[in-house]
Amino acid sequence: MVRTVAVADPGDLLAHLRGPASYAWVRHGEGMVAWGEAARVTVPPGPGRFAWARDWLAQTLGEADIDDQVRVPGSGPVAFGSFTFDPASPGSVLAVPAAVLARRGGRAWLTTIGRVPATLAPAAPQPATAPTGPVRYGDGSLSAPQWQHAVSLAVERIRRGDLKKVVLARDLDAVAERPIDLRALLSRLTRRYPACYTFSCAGLVGATPELLVRRTGEAVESLVLAGTTARAATPAEDAARGTALLSSGKDRHEHACAVDSVRDALAPLCKDLTVPAAPELLKLSNVQHLASPVSGRLSESASVLDVVAAMHPTAAVGGTPTGRAVELIGRLEGMDRGRYSGPVGWIDARGDGEWGIALRCGSIEGSHVRLFAGCGIMADSDPAAELAEAQSKLRVMQDALEGR
Numbered sequence: 292m293v294r295t296v297a298v299a300d301p302g303d304l305l306a307h308l309r310g311p312a313s314y315a316w317v318r319h320g321e322g323m324v325a326w327g328e329a330a331r332v333t334v335p336p337g338p339g340r341f342a343w344a345r346d347w348l349a350q351t352l353g354e355a356d357i358d359d360q361v362r363v364p365g366s367g368p369v370a371f372g373s374f375t376f377d378p379a380s381p382g383s384v385l386a387v388p389a390a391v392l393a394r395r396g397g398r399a400w401l402t403t404i405g406r407v408p409a410t411l412a413p414a415a416p417q418p419a420t421a422p423t424g425p426v427r428y429g430d431g432s433l434s435a436p437q438w439q440h441a442v443s444l445a446v447e448r449i450r451r452g453d454l455k456k457v458v459l460a461r462d463l464d465a466v467a468e469r470p471i472d473l474r475a476l477l478s479r480l481t482r483r484y485p486a487c488y489t490f491s492c493a494g495l496v497g498a499t500p501e502l503l504v505r506r507t508g509e510a511v512e513s514l515v516l517a518g519t520t521a522r523a524a525t526p527a528e529d530a531a532r533g534t535a536l537l538s539s540g541k542d543r544h545e546h547a548c549a550v551d552s553v554r555d556a557l558a559p560l561c562k563d564l565t566v567p568a569a570p571e572l573l574k575l576s577n578v579q580h581l582a583s584p585v586s587g588r589l590s591e592s593a594s595v596l597d598v599v600a601a602m603h604p605t606a607a608v609g610g611t612p613t614g615r616a617v618e619l620i621g622r623l624e625g626m627d628r629g630r631y632s633g634p635v636g637w638i639d640a641r642g643d644g645e646w647g648i649a650l651r652c653g654s655i656e657g658s659h660v661r662l663f664a665g666c667g668i669m670a671d672s673d674p675a676a677e678l679a680e681a682q683s684k685l686r687v688m689q690d691a692l693e694g695r
């Protein structure tokens with residue numbers, strides 16, 4: 292039995308998380324947190340994995356007896372999911388939590404499955420600053436100089452005309468002195484990055500600024516990001532950096548590749564699609580990005596997972612053209628990205644949902660975390676500047692792990 296009831300404003304959503312299986316999708320204090328597992332499945336690798344996931348969900352939820360008193364996107368049963376970047380890699384997960392607490396637009400609701408009581412027990416108190424121990428870091432598959440060398444090889448390939456853009460990522464191993472306190476980590480991410488989607492799904496945790504797709508009925512929205520510069524210490528310098536980013540030929544071209552990939556993926560599914568003529572600036576506390584909000588209306592009914600299947604991987608995380616870029620990523624990065632840069636989000640029984648691209652994130656196992664960050668490489672990329680950019684993206688998780 293699945294039951295959704297309206298509840299009074301729960302305050303801080305994250306403060307309600309409990310238990311080892313904790314799921315979250317929170318932005319500007321809205322979204323959902325969830326705990327427990329009524330069902331969970333490892334999605335088999337392969338090109339049809341999104342369709343497989345959609346069908347598994349239809350079957351799993353199709354058998355449920357649903358009493359939904361709220362009836363909005365995200366009410367009723369919900370599944371959280373996280374997919375690997377590479378369709379051939381194992382580790383994609385879909386889970387239906389036993390309890391989901393959500394808030395959007397002044398309404399809050401609680402969904403429970405099975406024997407979990409359909410009332411909200413008082414949240415367990417959370418220490419204001421959960422203590423963290425020191426964190427030790429080690430290189431992942433490539434050291435910083437090796438990664439810079441990989442960037443220069445990619446630049447050569449692009450200059451030869453083999454491809455236009457490739458996104459190269461690196462990983463970093465972090466070991467904390469104590470097991471990671473997930474709730475405290477998520478709280479720090481939401482505090483520092485309120486405009487990002489702070490997510491937690493089966494051990495993958497982060498705060499991504501990039502919305503792959505939100506589907507609400509026939510409406511779809513996406514926020515395309517590509518092109519990055521650092522924040523500066525003074526407002527004047529910061530504004531100057533932003534202006535320089537907006538007028539940088541290299542970054543505008545890099546951004547256009549990402550926008551084109553989203554347009555090409557969405558156009559066949561949509562009866563109308565609005566793509567801004569020029570990007571705007573998105574300022575986060577670590578970096579500023581070029582951003583293009585894209586919106587459209589689906590021409591035929593398609594679940595959010597069908598739209599995700601058509602979009603992934605966009606050129607924000609793969610490159611242009613996609614096939615050549617993905618092949619070069621496999622050759623130069625020397626690692627399996629796992630679920631980093633794959634789709635992460637939630638879907639309800641109507642097929643509505645929100646999926647981000649899993650950036651600024653880490654994969655947690657006990658006190659070990661594997662962190663990732665990448666950058667779009669173009670013909671005129673400077674390897675040292677790309678390394679600095681990757682490092683400022685890694686800082687998101689490093690700061691949260693270290694208690695900042």
Ligand SMILES: C=C(O[C@@H]1C=C(C(=O)O)C=C[C@H]1O)C(=O)O
Binds near residue numbers: 519607668
């Ligand atoms: C690949 C990442 O970010 C992507 C790459 C960007 C860039 O190169 O400018 C900007 C935003 C993201 O689309 C990452 O954060 O790991």
